[in-house]
Amino acid sequence: MxxxxxxxxxxxxxxxxxxxxxxxxxxxxxxxxxxxxxxxxxxxxxxxxxxxxxxxxxxxxxxxRHSVPLSRRALFARDGGRCVYCSAPAASIDHVLPRSRGGAHAWENVVSACHKCNHAKADKTLKELGWKLRHIPREPVxxxxxxxxxxxxxxxxxxxxxxxxxxxxxx
Ligand SMILES: [Zn+2]
Known part of the structure; x- marks a missing residue:
């Protein structure tokens, strides 16, 4: 339909x-x-x-105003379809503060990432890895x-x- x-x-x-x-x-x-x-x-x-x-x-x-629903499609659109860590094509959703460490599934804590970076990051924090975000994740308006x-x-x-x-x- x-x-x-x-x-x-x-x-x-x-x-x-x-x-x-x-x-x-x-x-x-x-x-x-x-x-x-x-x-x-x-x-x-x-x-x-x-x-x-x-x-x-x-x-x-x-x-x-309803808040914007957090979907894979909308997230990839927000982040330009690219991995926020290395700019490769996005393939997965990464929780900046890992869920295993209390990170929320919310616009402010999710970014699009490639499989390689997501796998390398695993359950570590950015500080532990010495990685930086290119921009602060926010809810789109x-x-x-x-x-x-x-x-x-x-x-x-x-x-x-x-x-x-x-x-x-x-x-
Ligand atoms: Zn990457």
Missing amino acids: QQTLVLNATYEPLGVVSERRALILVLNSRATIVQESENVLHYAGGDLTLPSVIKLVKFVRIPY GAAWRILGTGRPDSRWAQYLAPFGDTVAIA
């Missing part, structure tokens, strides 16, 4: 819904299609192209990052997410 990116009336990304749910919003005049997908719904009355991106007609006020944790982003979404996240990479 393909998903559709939902934008607020102001173009701020709000989340994702199923293509069928998105189509219902469009047919009920609650949203307009910004970008079509290549999927076509065949029905008795004809064919309908399903939307890849829709925009709500009315502005929706968001009462609070921006509406676009919430979308990354919600399944399989469509590459067509990138241009709509980019203004609302730092450097959102969609594979």
Whole structure:
């Protein structure tokens, strides 16, 4: 099942819904299609192209901000797809302070790493190894990052997410 990116009336990304749910919003005049997908719904009355991106007609006020879900995809995107220790392509999640030593599975304590560095680091701390981080790990901010944790982003979404996240990479 393909998903559709939902934008607020102001173009701020709000989340994702199923293509069928998105189509219902469009047919009920609650949203307009910004970008079509290549999927076509065949029905008795004809064919309908399903939307890849829709925009709500009315502005929706968001009462609070969810924190960004910590996923492998979002983590690799935050760290540029590279090992934070040696810049090789990222292949695993490393806990800066190892979990065996009380390190949390949280944005501030996880980085993307290659297998070699992750294996070499094992349950040691950076201080013990004399290693340094290229940047301090933080939780990403921006509406676009919430979308990354919600399944399989469509590459067509990138241009709509980019203004609302730092450097959102969609594979
Ligand atoms: Zn490495």
